[in-house]
Amino acid sequence: MIEPMEFYERLKEAYGEPLWWSEDPMVILVESILVQQSKWTRVRQTVLDEPRLIQPEVLLAMDQETLAELIRPAGFHQAKSRTIQALMEWYKTYDFAPRSVSVRALPVIRRELLAIRGIGEETADVILVYAFGQPSFIIDAYTRRLLTRLGLDLKTDRAIRHYFESALPRDYQLYGSLHWLILEHCIQRCRTKPDCPGCPLRIDCRFGRKETLNS
DNA sequence: AGCCAGGGTCTAA
DNA sequence: TTAGACCATGGC
Numbered sequence: 001m002i003e004p005m006e007f008y009e010r011l012k013e014a015y016g017e018p019l020w021w022s023e024d025p026m027v028i029l030v031e032s033i034l035v036q037q038s039k040w041t042r043v044r045q046t047v048l049d050e051p052r053l054i055q056p057e058v059l060l061a062m063d064q065e066t067l068a069e070l071i072r073p074a075g076f077h078q079a080k081s082r083t084i085q086a087l088m089e090w091y092k093t094y095d096f097a098p099r100s101v102s103v104r105a106l107p108v109i110r111r112e113l114l115a116i117r118g119i120g121e122e123t124a125d126v127i128l129v130y131a132f133g134q135p136s137f138i139i140d141a142y143t144r145r146l147l148t149r150l151g152l153d154l155k156t157d158r159a160i161r162h163y164f165e166s167a168l169p170r171d172y173q174l175y176g177s178l179h180w181l182i183l184e185h186c187i188q189r190c191r192t193k194p195d196c197p198g199c200p201l202r203i204d205c206r207f208g209r210k211e212t213l214n215s
Numbered sequence: 216a217g218c219c220a221g222g223g224t225c226t227a228a
Numbered sequence: 229t230t231a232g233a234c235c236a237t238g239g240c
Contacts, residue, residue, distance in 0.1 A: 036222040042238070075237040079223080120223045140221045183221070 002150055004167040007201075008174070011181040014200035018177040018184065025098045025131035026054050029091065032126045033084050033118065034074040040187075045073040056088045056096055083118025090116060098132045106134045121157065128172075129179070135172040137164045138179045142186040149203040 012018065022028055027048075034043045047053045047070045059067065068081040090112060094101065101109065109132060113124040121139070128134040139157050147154050147163075154160045168174055190196050190205040199205070 032221095035220095037220060037235090038222090038237080039220055039239085042220090045238090073237065075220085076222090076235055077237080079235065083223095118223065122222065126221090138221090142221060179221095187221085 001152060002201075004164045007150075008168075008178050008181065010200045011178070011185055015181055015184045015188075018180045020176060020180065021126075021130045024054075025096075026056070028127060028131040029087055030054055030059075030084060032123050032130075033080050033087065034071060036080070036123065037076065038074045042073045042075065046071045056091055060085060060088050060092075079118055083116065086116045087119065101132060101134075106136060109134065110136060126179075129176045133172045135165075135170045135175050137161050137168075137175050140179075140182075142182050143179075145205060146182065146186070146201065146203070149205055150201065 022031070030047065031043055034046060034048075047067075053059070053070070064081050064085060067084065068077040071077050071080055071084075074080065091098075106128065110124055110128060113119050113127060114121070119127075125136045125138040128136040129138060137160075139160050143160065144157075147160060152163070154163055164175075164178075168178075185200070186205065186207075190199075191207045196203075196205055
């Protein structure tokens, strides 16, 4: 059974120093909503082409229908436009200065984010790690899939969270880097090469195939 | 044509 | 607590 740190090292060795989502908190806030059940290519077809639009005041000033049209290519545009504006209202209460909060505030921020309709566990953790610099491990579909393929019997997200958080230093940069490496591995490599020759994790990720029990 | 994508909410059992 | 329908779009 592979340990979380080894998991990280193997990916890092294969893909090099991991990138970071963005240094701009506003980009994280907006993109984390847009990318839900969507793809990067579609996210890039939206409001992100206009950096002047990615500002809290601008997003709050436009009506929801207008914002919805701007983000249409990302899918679920009605729900997402509503969520983005609710998120901006919440962000205002932090004076648009995410890095100023203390580590002890993590559970508070997480609860507040989860209270916003359209923001679930994954999105909340993405925002915590990449925008607020808080160590809350991000669990996405790719992470679940890799762990399953690694033969780890972690049935719930709670178990997966414990697997990582109990073995890794509580370091938001490490959490963010690992999450990014997993994306790198799954999107850049596994999805384009389903057979995954020379896989650094030495597993069969089975992209493009139905997940089957007992396989 | 149909399947699927880095999710989230709601409902029914 | 968990499974399944639903939400929308576009690329392959």
